[in-house]
Amino acid sequence: MKPSLIILLILFSLSLVAQDPHNLWLQDVTPKSVSVTSPKNSPLIEMAKKELQTSWQGPENAQIKLSIVKNKLIRDDGFILLDNEIQATTEAGLLYGAFELLRLQKMGQTITTQIYNPSYQHRILNHWDNLNSSVERGYAGRSIFWKEDSLEVTDSDRQRWTEYARANASIGINGAAINNVNASPQVLQPEALQRVKAVADILREYGIKTYLSVNFASPSVIGGLDTADPLDPAVIKWWENKTKEIYDLIPDFGGFLVKANSEGQPGPQNFGRTHVDGANMLAKAVGKYDGIVMWRAFVYSPNDEDRAKQAYQEFVPFDGEFMDNVIIQVKNGPIDFQPREPFSPLFGAMKKTSVMPELQITKEYLGHEVHLVFLSSMWEEFLNLDTYQEGPGSSVAKTTDGSLFPQQHTAIAGVANTGRDDNWTGHLFNQANWYAYGRLAWNNQLSSDRIAEEWLKMTFRPGIKNDSVSQIEWDLNFLSPVKQMMLASHEAAVNYMTPLGLHHIMSADRHYGPGPWWGPEGVRSDWTPPYYHQAGDDGVGFDRTESGSNAVSQYAGPLSARFNDPETCPEAYLLWFHHLPWDYRLSSGRTLWEELCLHYAQGVNSARNFQEVWDAARPYVSAEPFSAVQRKLRAQAENAVVWKDACLLYFQQFSKMPVPDGLERPIHNLDDLIRADQESMMRRFRQRQRQQEGE
Numbered sequence: 001m002k003p004s005l006i007i008l009l010i011l012f013s014l015s016l017v018a019q020d021p022h023n024l025w026l027q028d029v030t031p032k033s034v035s036v037t038s039p040k041n042s043p044l045i046e047m048a049k050k051e052l053q054t055s056w057q058g059p060e061n062a063q064i065k066l067s068i069v070k071n072k073l074i075r076d077d078g079f080i081l082l083d084n085e086i087q088a089t090t091e092a093g094l095l096y097g098a099f100e101l102l103r104l105q106k107m108g109q110t111i112t113t114q115i116y117n118p119s120y121q122h123r124i125l126n127h128w129d130n131l132n133s134s135v136e137r138g139y140a141g142r143s144i145f146w147k148e149d150s151l152e153v154t155d156s157d158r159q160r161w162t163e164y165a166r167a168n169a170s171i172g173i174n175g176a177a178i179n180n181v182n183a184s185p186q187v188l189q190p191e192a193l194q195r196v197k198a199v200a201d202i203l204r205e206y207g208i209k210t211y212l213s214v215n216f217a218s219p220s221v222i223g224g225l226d227t228a229d230p231l232d233p234a235v236i237k238w239w240e241n242k243t244k245e246i247y248d249l250i251p252d253f254g255g256f257l258v259k260a261n262s263e264g265q266p267g268p269q270n271f272g273r274t275h276v277d278g279a280n281m282l283a284k285a286v287g288k289y290d291g292i293v294m295w296r297a298f299v300y301s302p303n304d305e306d307r308a309k310q311a312y313q314e315f316v317p318f319d320g321e322f323m324d325n326v327i328i329q330v331k332n333g334p335i336d337f338q339p340r341e342p343f344s345p346l347f348g349a350m351k352k353t354s355v356m357p358e359l360q361i362t363k364e365y366l367g368h369e370v371h372l373v374f375l376s377s378m379w380e381e382f383l384n385l386d387t388y389q390e391g392p393g394s395s396v397a398k399t400t401d402g403s404l405f406p407q408q409h410t411a412i413a414g415v416a417n418t419g420r421d422d423n424w425t426g427h428l429f430n431q432a433n434w435y436a437y438g439r440l441a442w443n444n445q446l447s448s449d450r451i452a453e454e455w456l457k458m459t460f461r462p463g464i465k466n467d468s469v470s471q472i473e474w475d476l477n478f479l480s481p482v483k484q485m486m487l488a489s490h491e492a493a494v495n496y497m498t499p500l501g502l503h504h505i506m507s508a509d510r511h512y513g514p515g516p517w518w519g520p521e522g523v524r525s526d527w528t529p530p531y532y533h534q535a536g537d538d539g540v541g542f543d544r545t546e547s548g549s550n551a552v553s554q555y556a557g558p559l560s561a562r563f564n565d566p567e568t569c570p571e572a573y574l575l576w577f578h579h580l581p582w583d584y585r586l587s588s589g590r591t592l593w594e595e596l597c598l599h600y601a602q603g604v605n606s607a608r609n610f611q612e613v614w615d616a617a618r619p620y621v622s623a624e625p626f627s628a629v630q631r632k633l634r635a636q637a638e639n640a641v642v643w644k645d646a647c648l649l650y651f652q653q654f655s656k657m658p659v660p661d662g663l664e665r666p667i668h669n670l671d672d673l674i675r676a677d678q679e680s681m682m683r684r685f686r687q688r689q690r691q692q693e694g695e
């Protein structure tokens, strides 16, 4: 063979994959032929047919029937897959059935007759997108919904919204709130609403409803009223009119999402009214059109009370007073999307109110667009935690999906991680978190193992152009190790950031690197790490036991007792609930200090191991995404070491104990790390100032 031919062959077998990260988990495949029939035609049914025809991987020349049936066992959006038929009670159900069938084909699974019902009626993304196109806590570029300088709708907007909607429908997401919860009242101005209508018209093609976050002070800020008091007749009228204006434009508008009396946002309490007054007033306005109000429970004030207790204290007394179309939206943990938190005690405690979980897909506290962290494991853990509110077996999932309480509405929200980056989410593996959120919203009992496997097969396998890579080789050399890496990644991040129940020790407001020291004068203490870790010569951790803040009392009996005692408290939450001496002995026989050191070291080791796993995956991934991920894994490993060194050196000032033998020594100095952190803070501050001056 000529040398040039050999080189050509080598090149051919190395450029195995034509994977386009922009296409997410919906990579192009060569379809086999299929004929699809349906009793009637409608936009949603046409969409289902189109998907089946462009991606069919089942038997050649198959014939598939789409049927709308009457069947009490199938819920709205649900479906049954039969040999050659998809049955559903709604048109959307047929579309979800089509996507599921295609997914099973891509997974190489045989289809067995089965009913598929969603766990939640409303499976919603919350976009923290501002009208000037910046994205709060967004790490993937500017907003996909809003533009820098205009409200005009272009073809490229429409194309992006179509791609977005299709991706969502393929995983069962059926709602999107398209502006930040820190809401600008301007979103309710007629010109902005025209753009919202344009978005809604496209999302509807894929069965997705559009929602808006609203600012509670809108009637006074843009309505010309001198108050936004929810009991004031003029205010009530204003919201009724505004709601009608919206529904005239968007007949299937989903409803409002509200952040009220939280972190400086206006709310009913500004007028001496309650959350019930505020939520019910809006619920009446949208109720006429079957809309819902998602009222967030993320409320806390800088008072003497433990922040972790405040949402429960504010909301539980109102249980049973909210209207049926109000859903209280509760973050998974009692503080704020930390790498690990116990579940919020509101789950299961509000028995006469619809309560929905809010998860954060964008990794505000988990390494932004840099770290590879598969959040499915964290959400799976959360959904399966037992609240004991109705006896053993009262998992968070069951307290929210209608299994335990007769909720009028069931829903779940995820704070989106999408932006205008070509790969949508900044880090290729952040796509897996969007995917996982949708899949868990559809079925809150799916395992992360299953979800990771689906995502990997759909994202990477179709790109394999070279038949010489057998399925077995691919499974063994790519799927299995990369899946294991994903499944280990959350625990790894917890280990190198906040092991053993530590929380909120990220630096400043950026929430990326470590900052256990951070707490400049004049900043609210409940926004500074020392408030949360309480480190001193006597030990570390937040005392939330009966003799401390007594946050444990907000949990059901058996749990409360378990959390209250350091001997029975799960070690993963130890320093969340307890302030313990540095030489406190854990079940391993090691002291608290030694155990902390070990966890940080394990976290760093895992991050380094991910680099090796990924390097071995090179033959199975196209060049660009491969090296993009490789670069990010380097940065993650480096940042993990910074986390370890910063936290251990900082805490060591109090523990006064050595890093145990056999563990790697710090390679940084604490004062250098603090200085670097301050300098980068100043740089960001000046950058923001320049941006604001330019605006």
Ligand code: BDP
Residues within 6 Å of the ligand: 136, 137, 181, 182, 259, 298, 336, 337, 364
């Ligand atoms: C915090 C974020 C902040 C959000 C807030 C919220 O730091 O940007 O506005 O949550 O959820 O996690 O309202």
